[in-house]
Amino acid sequence: MTTTQEELLPTTRRALLHRIAVAQAEGRAPSLVAAVVRGGRAVWHGARSCVDGHAPDENVQYRIGSITKTFTAVLVLRLRDEGVLDLGDPLEKHLPGTGVGEVTIAELLAHTGGLAAESPGPWWERTPGTLRPELADVLGEHPLRHPVGRRFHYSNPGYTLLGALVEEVRRAPWEDVLRREVLEPLGLHRTGGRPQAPHAGGWAVHPWADVMLPEPAEDLGLMAPAGQLWSTTGDLARFAVFLAQGDERVLSAESVREMRKPAAPPETSDVVAGSAYGLGLRLQRWDSRLLVGHSGSLPGFLADLTLSVEDDVAAVVLANCTSGPAVSSLAADLVGIVAEAEPRIPEPWRPLSDVDRSVLELVGQWYWGTQGFVLRLTADGGVSLEPLSGVGRRARLRPNEDGTWTGLDGYYAGEILKAVRRADGSVSHLDLGSFVFTRQPYEQGAPVPGGVDQDGWRGIR
Known part of the structure; x- marks a missing residue:
């Protein structure tokens, strides 16, 4: 991202506020917060409605659901960069005894391992993790739904396996490793596995009446690497900067660029929309703009982080409701508002200092x-x-x-x-x-495979 410190224009700020106000009102969210990042920092924050009697700011925690997967993917890429493992390694090489050891680490990261979308048994997002004390409880008797490596099929248990892999290699709990290796170096001090005040409560809004029901906030146990984290717009704005440009203390720019490349084909139904999946990141075309990031949801919460590296703009949206506002579309729209109203000013052209x-x-x-x-x-x-x-x-x-x-x-x-x-x-x-x-089409004397006709180019005879 660029280093410009210019603030957004008043008309742009109003357009952003109007967009989230419409989303909160029409989506009937108890509260909704958003942030926009440009030039390597948050340049706008907006909020609608209240948390504990006050408009939420960039330090109020919301649960971010599957955005957690991106953090887990970062940990796995760190292990790869250290030479501890290769993404082509079968899981069995580093985490034996799972029953799906033939699946590679890359396939788990890209959701192409063929694993089931959900864990068997009671709805894991609304029940305590103590109901699933072992990996066998997460995977069930029939963990595969598709041939390994053949298609994209989003899998929460797949990221549980990646979290278990991190724990096995690091010999420490997943969350401890995450805090030490990612959260602390990036300054994400308001991100963690359990809520810390101030934080929003999760709500279900009745579909046909303006009344609400509190949602439980369960500890997901072994499923934590797939969706446990709580965070803030402030922390996720900093994380968006990292996903755009890397940080040598965590992952290099080259490695985060690798995360942003397609690693799994889109589902047939998504081909027209142009969506795909990288290594822990969603990729999609939105109004001809390439966006990367991840969405998240758990009972009581919706979340999205979206960035356009080319436009140098990112957006974060958090809401405390089980369903309602389309947060992924909203985040994409926020990126588009800024990118179109205030297009990125390119760096000045300068000649090279030296050339071979x-x-x-x-x-x-x-x-x-x-x-x-x-x-x-x-x-x-x-x-x-x-x-x-x-x-x-x-x-x-x-x-x-x-x-x-x-x-x-x-x-x-x-x-x-x-x-x-x-x-x-x-x-x-x-x-x-x-x-x-060659310098000329089918150049005479050049070692062109098959040779070049000695009579050269000719017209019709």
């Missing part, structure tokens, strides 16, 4: 067969390959110590780009995963 002339020699136009591409040197020291027509495969690539580049995304992710030189040191062609790129 051997790399500069490679930039410009290249051809794969007859399709034109352009290779550009990027400000971060990498290169980008883009089709001249705007249609076709493209990639960002990072430099390697041996003078090659590794693809970071798209079709060429993980593939190696190298410049092949002639005996005199001049560049003959580029090789990208066996694809030959």
Whole structure:
């Protein structure tokens, strides 16, 4: 995110307030709070109705439900970055005896492990965790609903297994590890497994009358890594900044970027909406804008955290009702209001301070067969390959110590780009995963697979 400290314009602030006021009134929420983040900090906070007789501020806790899963995913990515495990490892390698050990860690993170959506037995969100003292009680006798790795199927028990994995490797309770490794370094002092005053109470609102019923606030026990946490708009605003840019004390920018990439296909019903799932994060297209984040719900509470990295805007919405306001749509709308009313001002262009002339020699136009591409040197020291027509495969690539580049995304992710030189040191062609790129279409003398007709280009005879 950028470092601008500009406040929002009065018209933008009023538009944000109007949007949450409509959502709270039409959704009949006992209270609703929201925050908007820009430039690495919260720049707006709004609230409607009361908690304990006062309008809630950025320090009032609400339960955030499945946003907890994103925190659990961060812990797992930390273990990966430390080399303790690989995301391709089967669960059995680190947490034996679950009965679903063939499921990989990555599949659990992305909800593609085939596990059931819910735990068997009484509704786990409204009953004490003591009813499920063992992982076998969480998984049940038939934990799989689909073939492993074949489809996206959201699974709460899957994140219970990830929490158990963290505990097994760290030899400490999940919440203790979370506090030590994530909450304290990021300054999220109002986030935890149990409510601390001031906090909202959870309510069910009657669907056909303006009356309310208090909801129980249970300790979820082993299911805690899937939905236990309480937090505030202030803390979640700081967490949104972390999810956008990383923090070396917790996870690098590269690792949080990996979390934001699609790791699971969308359900068939979601294809039109353009939604998918990363590693502990939801991805969706909203008015052509790519949004990442997570929603959450538990009896008595609704929550959503949404960010647009490209627009440098994030929004958090919390409400204390079982159903009512569409908090995910509301958060997306808050991001859109700011992004459209006050579009991000780009950083000034500046020339590079230094450049490797051997790399500069490679930039410009290249051809794969007859399709034109352009290779550009990027400000971060990498290169980008883009089709001249705007249609076709493209990639960002990072430099390697041996003078090659590794693809970071798209079709060429993980593939190696190298410049092949002639005996005199001049560049003959580029090789990208066996694809030959030449300066001219099917250039004579270049090692084009299959060869180039010696008679060259011709018209109709």
